[in-house]
Amino acid sequence: MKRSIALLALLLWLSTVALVHAQTLPSVKPEQVGLSSERLGRLVSMLRNDSEKGQIPGAILLVARQGKIALFESVGVLDPKSKAPMTKDAIFRIYSMSKPITSVAIMTLVEDGKIALGDPVAKYIPQVAEMQVGVEKPGADGKPTLELVAPRRPMSLQDLLRHTSGLTYGIFGNTLVKKQYLDAKLFVGDPTNAEFVDRLVKLPLASQPGTMWDYSHSTDVLGRIVEIVTNKSLYEFEKERILDPLGMKDTAFDVTDKAKQARIAEPFPNDVTIGTDTTFFDPRVPQRWQSGGGGMVGTVMDYARFCQMLLNGGTLDGKRILGPKTVAYMTADHLDGSVAPGPLYLPGVGFGFGLGFAVRREAGVANVQGSTGEFNWGGAGGTFFWVDPKEDLFVVYAMQSPKQRVYYRPVLKNMIYSAVVKPNGK
Template sequence: MTAGGLPFASSPEALGFDSRRLADLDGYMSGMVEAGLVAGTSTLLMRHGQVAAFTTFGHARLGDDAPLARDALFRIYSMTKPVTGVAMMILFEQGLWRLDDPITDHLPEFAGQRVYAGLGDDGAMRTVEADRPPTMRELMSHTAGFGYGLFDIHPIERAYRQAGVMMAQGHQQLVDRAARIPLMFQPGTEWFYSIAADLQAVVVERLTGMTFGDFLRARIFAPLGMVDTGFQVPADQVHRLAEMYSDDGAGGLKVTTTAFDMPINDYTRPPRFEGGGGGLVSTAVDYARFCQMVLNRGALDGVRILRPETVDLMATNAVPEAVLDRFNPLRLLPFNPALTFGLDFAITEDPKRLGLSEGKGTLSWGGGGGTWFWIDPENDVVFVGLIQRMADPVSNEFRAKARTYTYAALTHPEK
C-alpha cells in the first residue's frame, strides 16, 4: 500500500511505534474536531522512509458530509519558507551566490539602507548608518534586520504595515517598499521574523530568469512528485481546498477571509506575487515527500535535489552566539543555545534542555494557518500536521500535543 508514492509499513510496530499509544494522538485530533475547535485534521507520521500512520478526522469545511480526504489541500503559509530555502541552496550549489555575499550584490535596491535608532520627542523615527549591508546568511536566518508587518510590536513593524509591504502587487514593488524602511537593527545583532524568504524568492527569480513558481515546479516539485503543491489551485480541484477558520470568540469557529489583517489568497486566481515566505498550498503527502528528501540529506526515490553537505549546512545554526545568549521578547520563538535557527529551519540543538523527547538536530517550522512539521534525523522520523485555524493558542497546542503523543509511542528510538 502506498500514498502518493510513500510506502506504508505493515504496522506501526514494524517501525518501532506502539499502536495503542499512537491511538492517543488520534484521540486528541478527533477530540478537537468533535469539540468544534477545528473542522478537520490530517497527520502523517513516517519512519525509515515508510508511513507509520496517516489519519484524517473531520471535514474540509464545517457542514460538509464528506470526510476530510487524504489529498485535501491546505494553505501552508510559512511552511513555504523551507521550500524557498531549498530553492536558494540549489543555486548556491551552482555557485550563483555565497553565504557571505552582501545582499546588495543581488538586491541592489537595499544599498545605503539605514538602521532604526529609536523615536525622537516628536515621534519621528531616528536612524543611523548601517555598519554594513546584511549578508545572504543573515537573510536566510532572519538576522538581517528586516521587518514583516505582521505584528504590531515595533515601530519598524508598524512602518511595514503602513507601507503595505506584504500587500505589494509584485516582487519589485515589495522590494521597493521594503528598501525605503530602515532595518530594525544592525545586521547580525538580533533575530526577527521577517520578509526574508520573500526576498529570497526575488533572488531566485533574478538569478534564474524564471518566475519563482516555475523554478519550484521544475527543480523541486516535479522531481519530488509533489503534484499538488503550488501557488494556485486548478478550478477543477478547488473542492479539495480546506476552509480557513479562526476563533469566533465564543468557543467555536468562524470562516476567516483575512490573515494578519490582510485578505487571504483564495488560490483560485494567480497571487499578487509568488511569496517565498508563505504562498504555497500543499497536501500531507506532498509535504512529507519534501521532508523525507531533507531527512535523506537531499534525495528521494533516486532523485537528488541537494548534496548531503548542503542539507547539513541548512541544518547548522546561523544565529550568532551573542544573539542566542540573550532574551528578547520580540522574537517569535525563545531562541537560545538549545533552540537555534539555520537556513530557513528552526533547529533543536538540546532537546533535554527544552524538555522535549525528539532527537538532537530536529528541524521544524509551522504555518500561520495551523500547519506544522518536524524532521528528526536522530530517530529517522518525519511528521506533518495540517489544520486550518489561524494562529492562536489553540492552533499552537496541536504542535506540542503531536510531539508528546508521537514520542510517547516511539518504543524503539534507536535506528
C-alpha cells in the same frame, strides 16, 4: 500482434504504478518501525474528539519512520460550511512552510556556484544598500521618535536565510518600524515579487544586520533573488528543481485547476485572521505575488516527500535535490552568541535557527520532547512539521485553524514521542 499489444499494456501499467508510487511513500504498521499503534491511536482519537467538539474543523496527521509511513489519518471536515469530510489529499495553505522550500531553492543555486551566502544582498538588489536602520529614541514630549542610522555592515544572503537581516514583519508587534511596515500596504494591488521588494526596500530596517533574530520578509527577498539569478519566476524554478523531481504535484502558489478546488481545506468563518489584520488568502484566485515566505499551498503527502528528501540527505527516489553536506549545513544552528533572540523568538527556548529551519540545540531545556539536531517549522494557518534525524522520523500535521496552532504543536510532539517505544534501527 496480440503479444505486442499485451506487452505495451503491461509497460503502460507498470509506468503508471511507478508514477503513483513516486508520489507517495511506503506504509507499514507502526510496530514495524518501533512505534506503538495504541499510543498513536490515542492521538488520533484526541484529534477526532476535538473536531467533533468544534475546536478544529479537521486535520491530517502523517508520521513516518525509517522511510515508511506508520500513520496517515484524516479527521473532521474539509470545509465547515459544506461539512464535506476531510480527505487525505486535501490542499492546505501552508504559509511559512513555504520558507524551507524557498531556502532549499536558494541552496541549489549555492551548489550551482551562482551565488554565495556571504554575498551582500545589494549585489542582487542594489536598493538594499540605501536602507537604513530605524532606532527609537525619546522625543521632547516623551513620546518615542524614529532616528535613521546607517547599517554597520551589509545585509548578506546568510542573514536572509537565518532571519538576521534587519527586515521584519508588520503584523507582529507595535514598534515604530513595524508600524511603518504595516502602514506601507506592501501587499495592496497584488504586486509582483519585483514590485513587492521595491516597496520593501523603501522602509527602514528594524535592527542592525547580523545582530538580532527577527521573523521577517527575508524569505520573500530570497524568492526575488531566485528570480533575478535564474531569469525565471520563483514557481518555475521551484517546480523545475524541487517540486517536479519530488512528485509534489499539488504544491504551488494557487489552485486554479477547478478539479482540485473542491479539495481546498477551509477554516471556521470566525478563525481567519493571522497577526494584526491579515486574513486567509483565497488560493482559487491566481496571484502575481509569489511569496517565497508564505504564499504556497500543498498537501500533507507532498510535504512528507519534501521531509523524506531532507531526512535522506537531499535525495528521494533517485532524484538528488541537494548534497548531504548542504542539508547538514542548512540544518545546523547558525546563531551564535552575537545574535540576540529578539522580542518574538519563534524557534523557542532550547532552539537555534539554521538556514530556513528552527534547530534543536539539546535534548533538554525546551518545554517539549525531541532530539538534538531535530529541525522544524510551521505555518500561520495551522500546519507544521519536524524532522528528527536521530530517530529517523518526521511528522507533518495540517489543519486550517490559526487560533489553535500554538496549542497543538507541543501536544502532538509529546504524544508522538511517547509512541516511540524502540530505539531507531532496533
